[in-house]
Structures are given as C-alpha cells and as structure tokens.
Amino acid sequence: xxxxxxxxxxxxxxxxxxxxxxxxxxxxxxxxxxxxxxxxxxxxxxxxxxxxxxxxxxxxxxxxxxxxxxxxxxxxxxxxxxxxxxxxxxxxxxxxxxxxxxxxxxxxxxxxxxxxxxxxxxxxxxxxxxxxxxxxxxxxxxxxxxxxxxxxxxxxxxxxxxxxxxxxxxxxxx
Amino acid sequence: xxxxxxxxxxxxxxxxxxxxxxxxxxxxxxxxxxxxxxxxxxxxxxxxxxxxxxxxxxxxxxxxxxxxxxxxxxxxxxxxxxxxxxxxxxxxxxxxxxxxxxxxxxxxxxxxxxxxxxxxxxxxxxxxxxxxxxxxxxxxxxxxxxxxxxxxxxxxxxxxxxxxxxxxxxxxxxxxxxxxxxxxxxxxxxxxxxxxxxxxxxxxxxxxxxxxxxxxxxxxxxxxxxxxxxxxxxxxxxxxxxxxxxxxxxxxxxxxxxxxxxxxxxxxxxxxxxxxxxxxxxxxxxxxxxxxxxxxxxxxxxxxxxxxxxxxxxxxxxxxxxxxxxxxxxxxxxxxxxxxxxxxxxxxxxxxxxxxxxxxxxxxxxxxxxxxxxxxxxxxxxxxxxxxxxxxxxxxxxxxxxxxxxxxxxxxxxxxxxxxxxxxxxxxxxxxxxxxxxxxxxxxxxxxxxxxxxxxxxxxxxxxxxxxxxxxxxxxxxxxxxxxxxxxxxxxxxxxxxxxxxxxxxxxxxxxxxxxxxxxxxxxxxxxxxxxxxxxxxxxxxxxx
Numbered sequence: 001x002x003x004x005x006x007x008x009x010x011x012x013x014x015x016x017x018x019x020x021x022x023x024x025x026x027x028x029x030x031x032x033x034x035x036x037x038x039x040x041x042x043x044x045x046x047x048x049x050x051x052x053x054x055x056x057x058x059x060x061x062x063x064x065x066x067x068x069x070x071x072x073x074x075x076x077x078x079x080x081x082x083x084x085x086x087x088x089x090x091x092x093x094x095x096x097x098x099x100x101x102x103x104x105x106x107x108x109x110x111x112x113x114x115x116x117x118x119x120x121x122x123x124x125x126x127x128x129x130x131x132x133x134x135x136x137x138x139x140x141x142x143x144x145x146x147x148x149x150x151x152x153x154x155x156x157x158x159x160x161x162x163x164x165x166x167x168x169x170x171x172x173x174x
Numbered sequence: 175x176x177x178x179x180x181x182x183x184x185x186x187x188x189x190x191x192x193x194x195x196x197x198x199x200x201x202x203x204x205x206x207x208x209x210x211x212x213x214x215x216x217x218x219x220x221x222x223x224x225x226x227x228x229x230x231x232x233x234x235x236x237x238x239x240x241x242x243x244x245x246x247x248x249x250x251x252x253x254x255x256x257x258x259x260x261x262x263x264x265x266x267x268x269x270x271x272x273x274x275x276x277x278x279x280x281x282x283x284x285x286x287x288x289x290x291x292x293x294x295x296x297x298x299x300x301x302x303x304x305x306x307x308x309x310x311x312x313x314x315x316x317x318x319x320x321x322x323x324x325x326x327x328x329x330x331x332x333x334x335x336x337x338x339x340x341x342x343x344x345x346x347x348x349x350x351x352x353x354x355x356x357x358x359x360x361x362x363x364x365x366x367x368x369x370x371x372x373x374x375x376x377x378x379x380x381x382x383x384x385x386x387x388x389x390x391x392x393x394x395x396x397x398x399x400x401x402x403x404x405x406x407x408x409x410x411x412x413x414x415x416x417x418x419x420x421x422x423x424x425x426x427x428x429x430x431x432x433x434x435x436x437x438x439x440x441x442x443x444x445x446x447x448x449x450x451x452x453x454x455x456x457x458x459x460x461x462x463x464x465x466x467x468x469x470x471x472x473x474x475x476x477x478x479x480x481x482x483x484x485x486x487x488x489x490x491x492x493x494x495x496x497x498x499x500x501x502x503x504x505x506x507x508x509x510x511x512x513x514x515x516x517x518x519x520x521x522x523x524x525x526x527x528x529x530x531x532x533x534x535x536x537x538x539x540x541x542x543x544x545x546x547x548x549x550x551x552x553x554x555x556x557x558x559x560x561x562x563x564x565x566x567x568x569x570x571x572x573x574x575x576x577x578x579x580x581x582x583x584x585x586x587x588x589x590x591x592x593x594x595x596x597x598x599x600x601x602x603x604x605x606x607x608x609x610x611x612x613x614x615x616x617x618x619x620x621x622x623x624x625x626x627x628x629x630x631x632x633x634x635x636x637x638x639x640x641x642x643x644x645x646x647x648x649x650x651x652x653x654x655x656x657x658x659x660x661x662x663x664x665x666x667x668x669x670x671x672x673x674x675x676x677x678x679x680x681x682x683x684x685x686x687x688x689x690x691x692x693x694x695x696x697x698x699x700x701x702x703x704x705x706x707x708x709x710x711x712x713x714x715x716x717x718x719x
Contacts, residue, residue, distance in 0.1 A: 028710075030710050030711035031659060031709020032708065032709060032711050045658075046214075047213050047216075047217075047658070047708065048658030048681065048709065049209075049213050049658050051206075051210060052202070052205055052206055052209055053206040053207075053209070056193075056194075056199055059189075059193035060190055062189065062190075063186040063187065063189045064186060066182070066185055067182045067183055067186035070181065070185060070186075071178070071179055071182050074176075074178040074179065074182070137715055137716040138713060138714065138716075139713070139714035140712070140713050140714075141711065141714075142710070143710050143711075
C-alpha cells in the first residue's frame, strides 16, 4: 500500500476534513445578512438574528456528511486491501465553492431588478466591496464581504493531492 | 452501487428523517418561512414615531414689571425695641433656726470634807462647754492653782485654809461667803455662794461656739437658682445648693461664732458675698444678709414683648419673619401704613439685653412688598431701619407641563441669581426664589438659565426686555432596537429639528432620543432624514413626520 503514499494521505486527510465541524466560507452582506457555510452545515443570520431554517438545512447537510464519512471509510478499507481507489468528492466540493459567488451575483441582481432596487453592486468573488443600495426612501451603504476560512484553504490543498494520487494509480493501471 | 454505500445512504436519510421528526419540522414550517419577514418588519421600531412637542415657560415678566414699579419707591421701616426687664428683683427667704446666743448652766458645788489644812469641794460642770475656775476665795480660803473643767466634768478641788478656827466659825454660822472667779471663752465671771453641803452657782455666758446649721432657703424667683457660695464674716455655705422656683431647699452653713453672727444678723448687717448661677450665668454679688436676702438676678426667662413697627408706605406690607438670636416674631403680620404693635417672643431677656448692650444682636426681617420678598439683616439697637428696594427676594411661579421633572439649577444675571436649585415635578408648579441685587438693573439684563430636562442639561441665554419668557422645545422619542446588532443613530435632521447628539442603542434596548424643535408650527409638515448604522450597514432614511 505504501506504494501510493499520495493516495493514502489524500484519502485519510479527506476523511478528517469532512469530519471536522468547521465553516468553510462566510458571506457577509453589510452585517444585515451573514451566512456561514460549509458543505455539511450552514448558519444564516438576518439582522443579527439566527434563522431557524438553518437547522433544517444543516440537518440535511449533516446527513450528507455522515454518508460521505461512511463512503470514504469504505474506500480507505478497500484501498488498504489493495484495491485502486479514486475518490473525487473533496475536489468537487472545494472547487464548487469558487462558483458560488457567481450564483450569488445572479440571484442578487435578479432580486434587485425585480423589486426596483438600484444598486452599484458588481460581481465579487472574494474580498470586500462597498455597495450602495437605493430603495424607495432609504439609502443603504453596505459592505459585502466574502471570504474563506483557513479550513477551506486546507481542504483545497488536500484536494490538490488528488492529482498526484491520480497519476500514481494510473501508472499501476498500465 | 455497492452495499456499503447503500447502507451509508440509508443511515444518512435515517439521520435526516430522525431530525425532521424530533424537531417536528412540518409543524414549524411556517416559523422557518415567516421568521425573516418578522425580523424585517421590526425595522419599523427604529423609526421615530409619535413625536409630540412640549415646552415650558419661565415667565419672568413679573420681575421686570416689579423692577419698573419699585425703582421709584423707597421708605424706612423702623422697629422700635421697648425697654424690658432684663433683671428680676426677688429675694431668697432665709429661715435661720434659733441658735441660743447665751449658754446658761450651773456649777454644782458640794463640800465633801474639811480638815485643818483645807476644804475638799466636789464640783460638777453642768455646762456643755469648757470652763476655767481661775480662783475661789473666801475670808480664810484660797485656791492654789487654776482648775480646768471639760463639759459635764466632775472633780474634787482642794482649797487651802489660812485660819482653820476662823473658817470653821464662819462655816458653822453659815456665813462663809465664797467667790468663784470663772473664765468662759475668755470672759471672766464672778459669783458668790455660801459654802454648805449642797449649793450651786447659776451662770449665763455668751455662746461663742461655732457649728453647722441647716437653714431653709425659699427661692421666690420664677426660675431655679444654684447658690454656689455665700460667705460672710461669721459663716459660709458648706456646699452649693440648687433651689427650684418658689421652692425651699435646705442649705448647710458653717457658723464660726453664733453670738457674733446673731449680733450682725439681727441688725441685718452681715455682709455676704453671694455667688449664684442662673441658667448657666454666674453672678457674684455683695449683699446684706437678713431674714430676706434681697437680690437682683438676670431675667433668663422669656416672654412676649410688644414691638412698635412703622410701615412707611401708604399701602399694607407683609412682615413674614423677624428674628434674632433670642427673639422671634410669632407669626406673619400684615402691617398697615403707619405704626402697629406686633408681639415678639423673647426666649431670654437677659441675654437679649446683653446682646443689645454689646451691639451683637442682629435682627433679620423678611418683608413682603407686593410680590417681592426682601430679607435684610441689621444690628438691633433701639430701632432698626430698612431702606429701599435696591435688593430683595422675588418668588416666581413656574409651571412644568412636561412629563418629566424639570430641574432648574441656576438663573444668573449681573443683578440676579436663583437662591436654590428648584425641582418641579411633572405637570405641576414650582416657585423660583430669585434674589435681585439691584432692581433697577434688571430690565435689559442678560440672563443665563441652567436646567435639566429629560436627564439632559440645558443652558440658555436670554435678553431681558419688558417681557421675559423662556421656552424650550424638546421632543423625546423612544427608539427600540429589536435586533441583535448595535444601532447607532448619527443624526435625525429636518429643516426645523435636529438630534442633539449621536445615540448608540445596544441590542434589545430602548433609548430616548432628544430632538430639538426649532419651529413648532412648521415641524409637522416636513420630511426628516434619519442617518443610522445597523451592524456595518449605514442607512439613510427619509420619512415624513
């Protein structure tokens, strides 16, 4: 088994990352709405108040976490038995987070135009943006802040181990 | 799909379903959906509503009017202090017990035996004092040495015989006449007796003895007196004695010489130094002691004195208060023009008299002339003068129409100031006591008001014209922060109003926002702009009032 160290490290690290109960990203809309999220849990705050719907969504995501823990444990077991394993779960999850700001942009732009809200919001992938919003009699000046937590960067780094893992197992197939 | 993944999927679905059942998700589905909307609706709380304008007035118009009226009026108020008894004449009745000034007694003389050399006499001294028998002489008898007898002593005395035959002859015939020469207290007495078996000599001598005598003293003064000392030529008081008013106490005197004392006492010529204490005042006097010790003592009791007061004006004025250290006007009096008599309560005539004599008694009067109360303090002499209205206290009624306590710390100007901090409870009236140092200076004066409303200190400056009124328009609007984020309200502005300062409202709490109104009538027609911050979001909101 020690012939495939990348695969071994990759699989075990993936299991650990999935099991750890940390949020990966925070989306802060001027403090009015704050979303803390990972693929396995989510907390939504609206004007400082925790939204109860977060529990229901989190329950579904936690179920997904349980499923993944069982599935990866099985892969590790088979890998240790000598079977070749290629698990794409972690790369899929981490890379998809890079796409979410695009979805957020589309949703916000749609909601604003449908409600007649004027805003200078332009697409934000990561970092801060000062957004001014005008709606009827109110002018709002919000700071949008989208930023990942350290755990996300670790998860992304582990995801990159999939490439050497893939290469070393491909050699064997030949 | 292999069996392990299938089991994993089943476990995951079971976990989720378990949560759905335990948390009763279907029943709470409305909560989940409506919660964001409810939170969003709470934003209405932070918009100030129900702005009602209140104001209060401090109307100092009276002050200006009074100042104009009274600057032409002047007068002289005089208070004449009548003479009153600062001393009381009375006496101490001294009931001297009868002490014998003569002592009478007997010498009992018995002839006990005779021989050819002399005679033995048994002599008994019946006196309660010592005597000296200096000599006993007869035709044929003489005493060889003086004999000293203590009171009630009995002893044998031997008398020499010069011629026994001659003596016996006279004795037998009962004609032996014997002279006794006796000395009592330095006084020589002689007495004769026919010598026989039983004879006695009656003697009467002055009482030069001394001793303690208890004397009843009656105090006729209307207060209690402590006699510390009475000392004369032949007597002194052994210890001080306190005698209540019209009461009798027993004083212990030591009399050094009864006869000497009686001689002077009966002629009322015994001069004594008397030291008495009356209400803490010590008096030492020289007096003649007789059956009555006539004495003049301080009048430390109080009483009522009618005082003549002159009102110089042609209208009635009020004398609210007049007092000094030892006197006080009983109640307020309305003084008609001219002279009136008003009763004063004096607490201690003697101390009042002393103060007047030493020019240390001041009189403080509180006089009401119209709406002006004038307080003045003068030294009290035979009369006191109150002149002019150049200064005085003015009471002004102020109403507080606000639902909060109005605290007026001070009102100051060049010629006036507030006498004491005044708190006026919500929806009630209060009286401002203003002291004016110069009425003629009041019109056109600049006045500064320091007050506190709604917990905020305010300071306003005003020019006093003929009509002086102070009004402050202030709105206090409660704003509640229902969110878990701190709200900062930077400003609420309009053409006719403004927020006095920046307010930070912590999550879940309410604060009163103090808004000042510049123009009451216009304020309801305008739009206001609220600048606030919720979390990191700045909000500018424009709304109509």
